[in-house]
Amino acid sequence: MEAMAVNPSRIPLQTPPQIIIPSLSQVPIQQSQPPPQYPTYLENPDVTPSARILCEVLTKASPQEVETALSSTGIVPVPEIVEEVLKLSYGFPAACVKFFRWAGMNQKHSPYAWNLMVDLLGKNRHFEQMWDAIRSMKQEGVLSVATFVSVFGSYCSADRLNEAVMTFDVMDRYGVTPNVVAVNSLLSAICREDNQTMKALEFFERIKTRISPDADSFAILLEGWEKEGNVAKAKNTFGEMVIRVGWSPENMSAYDAFLTTLVRGSQMNETIKFLQVMKGKNCLPGLKFFSNALDILIKQNDSAHAVLLWDIMVGSGLVPNVIMYNAIIGLLCNNNDIDNAFRFLDGMVFHGAFPDSLAYNMIFQCLIKNKKVREAGRFFFEMIKNEWPPTHSNCAAAITMFFDDDNPELAIEIWDYMIKNHVLPLEESANALLIGLSNMDRLSELRRFTENILDRRIDIHESTMTKMKTAFYKEGRSARDAYDSLSRKWKSS
Structure with missing residues (x-):
């Protein structure tokens, strides 16, 4: 069961001499849930052999056998090994307490090891035992601001912000003078929690007259x-x-x-x-x-x-990259701001951000969407000159637009470019081409392109064939025969 809430301001300032280290094990600690979410020796390939053996004891031995098992290893728990084991055993607080007591029987713990123990207990929400450790640290003379920074974080992550603030208020009673580092650490711990910045501000307003x-x-x-x-x-x-x-x-x-x-x-x-x-x-x-x-x-x-x-x-002299250029060009095109889109495209090279296929295609798409026929035609040739081909979907849309504007030659030129340069897939553009030729009654070209498209095994939609049939059938017997021949080839393909 989790320990009851602790009011740091009521913690006794003097600890009886007989419980400096043993105090950590006076109250039984149950394994916390949901750990372990912390790094373990199994996940760290750089663990020293001694630390690995000790970690295995902490994770596998029963609570009654931990200290005996630790002693049987024959390992001398020097400060470096103690620190390493604690860092890798956050998910096993009960075993760590026994390990810490066992290791401290032969030599004094380092301040860092004490701080790790305080942090480990706090992160596992064993606050009574955490304060036992802090009282022991006071007697050992190893308390520091870092110790209390750990406590701030543990209380705040447990949604006990008031106790975090009270901990700050009793720092000087434990011989540690609160400074701006401690202030900032508490502010940071509070603000890391969701929607608690107002609580941080309340503390800030109270403390700023005492600590700048x-x-x-x-x-x-x-x-x-x-x-x-x-x-x-x-x-x-x-x-x-x-x-x-x-x-x-x-x-x-x-x-x-x-x-x-x-x-x-x-x-x-x-x-x-x-x-x-x-x-x-x-x-x-x-x-x-x-x-x-x-x-x-x-x-x-x-x-x-x-x-x-x-x-x-x-x-101001900052140099944007290609990603940023593409982002703003895309935004401008989405808002049909063609003039600014061109301005940014032209300005890219001056900042060493050379335009790519995405930039060109966003502008080409915008020109097509806004029926800027002449500009789109010129831009198409600029794209292929700079070796940035239009996408297959832009090609299909451009073919449709140029047919609608009575410019079949440019529509056919785009199709020929796609074939020559393998701009795939071709299905959407092929159907756009055939529909455009059908609408303009350009039957000889329609027949030639249809046969070529069928030979390439490109799918012609049934709706496209219907439009073609209308165009051919209204031109007399020979035209109907031509369509029927194409239709048979289409059905068999």
């Missing part, structure tokens, strides 16, 4: 507000940060979190304003922020602000 926060303190809170999407609180925290610690490029993680909160909150006008201020302070965020912000704007389908964001980024 640093940039990391604000960064932790800002990352919490980012996770929760709280734009208003993020603005307040950021404003206080600027007043207290000023501007510095070293505070970039805080700036990134704040700006990302604004972007996700659709506060793009505010984001642009802050970016302009940051640029003047030489504190503009790096490419990672702009890449993440661009992803968010794409999900929001906000091409206008994406262009503004991009111009600030490039104007």
Whole structure:
């Protein structure tokens, strides 16, 4: 059964001398559930032979036989081995307590081993035994801020935030002076939990008059507000940060979190304003922020602000990569902003990000979708000149568009290009070609292409054959005979 909640402020400051190490085993520990989720010696190929033997004892021996089995190994538990075994045995707290007691009978434990024991007990939610260890550490004179950082994390992950805060409040009673590192560690532990940044802020507001926060303190809170999407609180925290610690490029993680909160909150006008201020302070965020912000704007389908964001980024000397270029070109094409899409395509080479097939095909698709016939024709030739072939689906759509615009020659040229350059599959484009020729009553070409398509064993749809039949049958007997011959060949193919 899990130990009852512990109020750290009521823990006695003095521990009777007789329970320095044995105190860890005074209260029986049941194996916690659901561990083991921690690394074990079975998963680590670099375990030393001695540590492996001791780990096997802890995992396989019965609780009554652990210490006897450990002694029978003949292994001297030097500090390095003790630390290694503890790190690999988090899923076996009861056995670890016995191991720790056995190892401590011959020599003093290192401060790191003590901290591992505190962390192990805390992670397994054995808080009574964890505090036994802390009291023993106090007598040994090995307590440190790191010990309490571990306790903060264990309590917070167990959803016992109040006890984490009380632990901070009693640090000095255990001879450890709380500092900004401890403050930030507690803030971080609280903010890692879902929707608890307000709790972290309450602690921050109370402690900041006693221990001055640093940039990391604000960064932790800002990352919490980012996770929760709280734009208003993020603005307040950021404003206080600027007043207290000023501007510095070293505070970039805080700036990134704040700006990302604004972007996700659709506060793009505010984001642009802050970016302009940051640029003047030489504190503009790096490419990672702009890449993440661009992803968010794409999900929001906000091409206008994406262009503004991009111009600030490039104007500050940051060099976007091909992936980022393709992302914004895709966003612009999705919003039918052809002019800007071409501007970005032309600008790629100036930043060493050479256009690829994806960039060309997104623009080609946009031109086709918007019936930009002349532009699409010119762009098709630019694509094949630069050796970036259009996709088979774009080819099919272009063939249909050019036939609709009474430009069968260009439609046929695209088909011929597909055949020559093996742009596969051909079925969609083949049917588009035959339908286009049928609609224009170009029967001699229709017959020739149909025979060629059948010879290539490309599937012609029944609906396409119906259109062809209409075109042939209205032209008299010889045309009907020609269609019937094609139809027999189609049925037998």
